[in-house]
Structure formats: structure tokens, C-alpha cells
Amino acid sequence: MSLIGQESPEGALPSLYAAAADVASGEFYGPAHLFHMNGPPVEVRLPRRASDIATARGLWDASERLTGVHFELEAPGKACTTSSSPALSPKPA
Structure with a gap:
């Protein structure tokens, strides 16, 4: 065990826990x-x-620019209930 940081398996545990445990959304x-x-x-x-919305927007814009992929998303706060939703369909930049 490292004093600072974790090995990969331990580092993955919070994500796995959030996805699989009976915890609040x-x-x-x-x-x-x-x-x-x-x-x-x-x-x-x-x-x-x-x-912070401005930070999120900057990260999203940079990600689209650097990957060359643009996503058409639903308005903030609208839940996406299926993986076939147009909100998750990548559009060429």
C-alpha cells in the first residue's frame, strides 16, 4: 500500500462502489x-x-475540440433514460 495514492485496483473501488452498492444517487x-x-x-x-457550470462548460468544450466529437445533449437537468437516446448520439464536429 502506498502512503500517497493507491494501486489501480484500490483506485477503482470508489467508482465500483458508487455504481454497484446500494447508495444514494x-x-x-x-x-x-x-x-x-x-x-x-x-x-x-x-x-x-x-x-461550477463555467468550469464544466470549459472542460466539455475542450473535450469536444480535442476529440473532434460533438454531442447533442438534452437541456441540463433532463434525465436520459435509455442508451439509444439521441442525447447520447455523437455527431461529427
Whole structure:
């Protein structure tokens, strides 16, 4: 075990836990110890910047530009219920 960080299998645990455990939707899970850098998965507070709309838009725009893929998305807050939804269909840039 590393003092700072984790090996890949342990690093994947928070994502697996959030996806498979009986936990509340919309919660954020990460490592329990040392500034959330290692340890078992626990619910942690979402960093303020992670919910900043301007930061999200900048990351999304950069991702589309760098990958050359543009996604037509539903309006924020509209849930997508199927994988065949047009909201998930990539469009060429």
C-alpha cells in the first residue's frame, strides 16, 4: 500500500462502489484517508469547483475540440433514460 495514492485496483473501488452498492444517487465517493488519496471508498463532499457550470462548460468544450466529437445533449437537468437516446448520439464536429 502506498502512503500517497493507491494501486489501480484500490483506485477503482470508489467508482465500483458508487455504481454497484446500494447508495444514494448523486452522491460522490472517494478514498477515506489522507486528503482522500487512499483508503476504502466513503461518501465525500463534492469539491465546489466540480459543480461550477463555467468550469464544466470549459472542460466539455475542450473535450469536444480535442476529440473532434460533438454531442447533442438534452437541456441540463433532463434525465436520459435509455442508451439509444439521441442525447447520447455523437455527431461529427
